[in-house]
Amino acid sequence: MFTGIIQAVGSIATLQPAGGDLRLRVHSGKLDLADVQLGDSIATNGVCLTVTELPGDGYWADVSRETLDFTTLGGLQPGSRVNLEKALTPASRLGGHIVSGHIDGVGEVVSAVEDGRSWRYVMRAPDGLAKYIAHKGSICVDGTSLTVNAVHGAEFELNIIPQTRAETVFAEYRPGSPVNLEVDxxxxxxxxxxxxxxxxxxxxxxxxxxxxxxxxxxxx
Incomplete structure (x- = not known):
């Protein structure tokens, strides 16, 4: 389980095909891995992945065919930046909302415009997920816990404050960018x-x- 509060931005080091699915190596950036052990979970752009190796500067994880079919991980390239969060512990602060790391579908960025010091994003969810997205409810976008500001059919609005935009991959989104979505x-x-x-x-x-x-x- 996770909170949706991003702890670091890492990058994809290697995508290695393996028997029809994928092995993924992630450079963990400033994420402290001192307390991470083999078998622990790390949310990678919102996807719960199990650590299989710890080379020192990051981690390896296996990505199943199911995960490749229902998330954006298969479309990443070496160098792609990703949001990272370690699994919560009983002592963790629940600063966001309860997040499982099990992606419900891939959405799309419709627009991003400056709004004062913040940015207002409009995103479109797959039609089948629209019924789960509510005004002032919670949604997880690439692992980031966010509050829904408005809903218009399958489209929803988010207000991203400077801190969130600086500490996640939100600044890299453009209209058409795919994003992993996990509903409440x-x-x-x-x-x-x-x-x-x-x-x-x-x-x-x-x-x-x-x-x-x-x-x-x-x-x-």
């Missing part, structure tokens, strides 16, 4: 809970108006 874990579980027994039915698409009415969420 509470929203995902709430949907399943509202389904009730119907959650066990194969092919159940999600919460419908009929489901909401049956559970007392709609009034006639």
């Amino acid at each position: 874990v509470i929203a995902r579980y709430l949907e399943r809970l509202v389904l009730g027994d119907a959650a066990a039915v194969p092919g159940q698409a999600g919460v419908s108006l009929a489901t909401l009415a049956e559970n007392g969420y709609l009034r006639g």
Whole structure:
């Protein structure tokens, strides 16, 4: 588990194809690895990766076919900068929100404009994730915990303060840039809970108006 508070910006050193998936070496930059052991987790652009080797200046991790299909990691190049966060401990401060490191989908940067000393970004989520994004709710973008300022269909707005922009890869985003998105874990579980027994039915698409009415969420 993570908090979405980025601890350092690292860079991709090596992408090594391995039996249909990928081995990834990351230079960890200023991230302190003194307390990291083999098998520990590090969120890399929001993707929870298991450390398999510690060469001293970073770490190696295996990236499965599943992860390559549902994240942006396969599109990175040597030198690409990435947000890094070590897994939280019982003593960690939960400065962001609860983040699992399991990416729900790849979104896209629509625009980025200066707004005072901050920057206002508009991003577009895949249509299937739009229902989980709420005004003033939380979302994780490339591992960064953020508050949603506004929602317009599948598009949502974010206000990025100077500190966040300086300590993450946000300054490198351009219109069209792909980003890893993780929606609020509470929203995902709430949907399943509202389904009730119907959650066990194969092919159940999600919460419908009929489901909401049956559970007392709609009034006639």
